[in-house]
Amino acid sequence: xxxxxTHKQVSLDAHLSARLLAVRDRIALSGRGHDxxxxxxxxxxxxxxxxxxxxxxxxxxxxxxxxxxxxxxA
Amino acid sequence: xxxACDPCLRRAFLIAHLAPRIAGLLSGGERKATGLLALPENxxxxxxxxxxxxxxxxxxxxxxxDRERRRLAMGGFIAICRHGDAYPALLEELADPPxxxxxxxKAATLSVLAEEPAVTVVGTRRASPYGTEVAYALGRGLxxxxxxxxxxxxxxxxGTSHRGCLxxxxxxxxxxxxxxxxxxxxxxxxxxxxxxxAGLVLSELPPGTEPYRWSFPxxxxxxxxxxxxxxxxxxxxxxxxxxxxDFAKDLGRCVAAVPGxxxxxxxxxxxxxLKDGATPISGTADVLDELFGVGERxxxxxESPRTPDDPFLVKVLLAADSCDSVQAIARACGVPTAxxxxxxxxLEADGYLVRRDLGGWERTAR
Numbered sequence: 500x501x502x503x504x505t506h507k508q509v510s511l512d513a514h515l516s517a518r519l520l521a522v523r524d525r526i527a528l529s530g531r532g533h534d535x536x537x538x539x540x541x542x543x544x545x546x547x548x549x550x551x552x553x554x555x556x557x558x559x560x561x562x563x564x565x566x567x568x569x570x571x572x573a
Numbered sequence: 574x575x576x577a578c579d580p581c582l583r584r585a586f587l588i589a590h591l592a593p594r595i596a597g598l599l600s601g602g603e604r605k606a607t608g609l610l611a612l613p614e615n616x617x618x619x620x621x622x623x624x625x626x627x628x629x630x631x632x633x634x635x636x637x638x639d640r641e642r643r644r645l646a647m648g649g650f651i652a653i654c655r656h657g658d659a660y661p662a663l664l665e666e667l668a669d670p671p672x673x674x675x676x677x678x679k680a681a682t683l684s685v686l687a688e689e690p691a692v693t694v695v696g697t698r699r700a701s702p703y704g705t706e707v708a709y710a711l712g713r714g715l716x717x718x719x720x721x722x723x724x725x726x727x728x729x730x731x732g733t734s735h736r737g738c739l740x741x742x743x744x745x746x747x748x749x750x751x752x753x754x755x756x757x758x759x760x761x762x763x764x765x766x767x768x769x770x771a772g773l774v775l776s777e778l779p780p781g782t783e784p785y786r787w788s789f790p791x792x793x794x795x796x797x798x799x800x801x802x803x804x805x806x807x808x809x810x811x812x813x814x815x816x817x818x819d820f821a822k823d824l825g826r827c828v829a830a831v832p833g834x835x836x837x838x839x840x841x842x843x844x845x846x847l848k849d850g851a852t853p854i855s856g857t858a859d860v861l862d863e864l865f866g867v868g869e870r871x872x873x874x875x876e877s878p879r880t881p882d883d884p885f886l887v888k889v890l891l892a893a894d895s896c897d898s899v900q901a902i903a904r905a906c907g908v909p910t911a912x913x914x915x916x917x918x919x920l921e922a923d924g925y926l927v928r929r930d931l932g933g934w935e936r937t938a939r
Contacts, residue, residue, distance in 0.1 A: 514736070522922040522923075523763075526921075527640045529760055530760075532832060543911075554919075555914075555915035556915070557918075558914075558915040558917075558918035558919040558922065559911055559914040559915040559917070559918055561918035561919075561921070561922050562899075562914045562915070562918030562921065563818070563914070563918075565918070565921055565928065
């Protein structure tokens, strides 16, 4: 799924996308990292059988993203 | 604010014109362009322009300084030359002070720089969670205590120290390797904007100039020159941050470093600095003591560690402090791991928790 498809498939309400943007600034998430988080969050919601993404889905996806960083990090 | 004389502006635009050529000259391992930048105009042209000497002189001949000045004023830029009153006096101690400082942001920041001793905080782009936390805490402590924080707006330590400074209500001064209005790296677009609103982004290169490899070590001298102390938070050896520390040492300014784990490659640069006599820093108070004399300036109180509003998040936060894995936290809180994950993600994203290098989490000292 490329960036355009991601944004088409994974829609966030204004509240969630503002939240993710704020986080992006704090943890210096790249554009691609942002999209990856979105895709993982979408997958989590799918596994739970939910149509709409929740804040918890997004937070869980962020946690996995930070795991990945720790493995490549210093 | 435009206060720059013709010869200084000519020189600044000449350097921007020669910038791609300078890049070619220095590709052979030499990282400091300072010898070159100290040359008088004619010698600079013949050293850097190569076979394009005619072109460079034609550029200078065609340069309409008044028009450039009008363009700068129209764009809302700041441009002050060495002969202007607002030019930071400390920069004059450099072997090759920038002829003109171009800037975007609040011009009043220049008078803050003239009155308050500043600290340059630099370090690796690939910061560890430890370095990130320390850079943020120091930036925030200094900001809150009224000490301007100078940094390079790079990823990692640089950006994080400025985020801290901004969150502490301080005055950030960024010195960049491109024109002051060119955001590099792009990921720092929002940070660039915040620094502009609360302080200044400065450069010796005119607005619109793209960054070059040589312009980063070159701007390091300006960072070292603006501050009374250069503080390296986390750096490998060799690294760009050590170049900045070198400049500071040459200027006779205080060089300080945050001690790191001896097994971490990211602590080698800083630990080596300490072995060479740099001042060890283990908190904002140490910096203030060094700058103002012991106990002379009190660390302005920053609220004690914040606690989230949601009681479940508080529970996870406390559990994370003593557990090493998601599973252990989930067990301690009696909830499924997915829910624990979500809570951890939120706590980390909001800055309540950071990861330890070897696994597990730690509450932040904010």
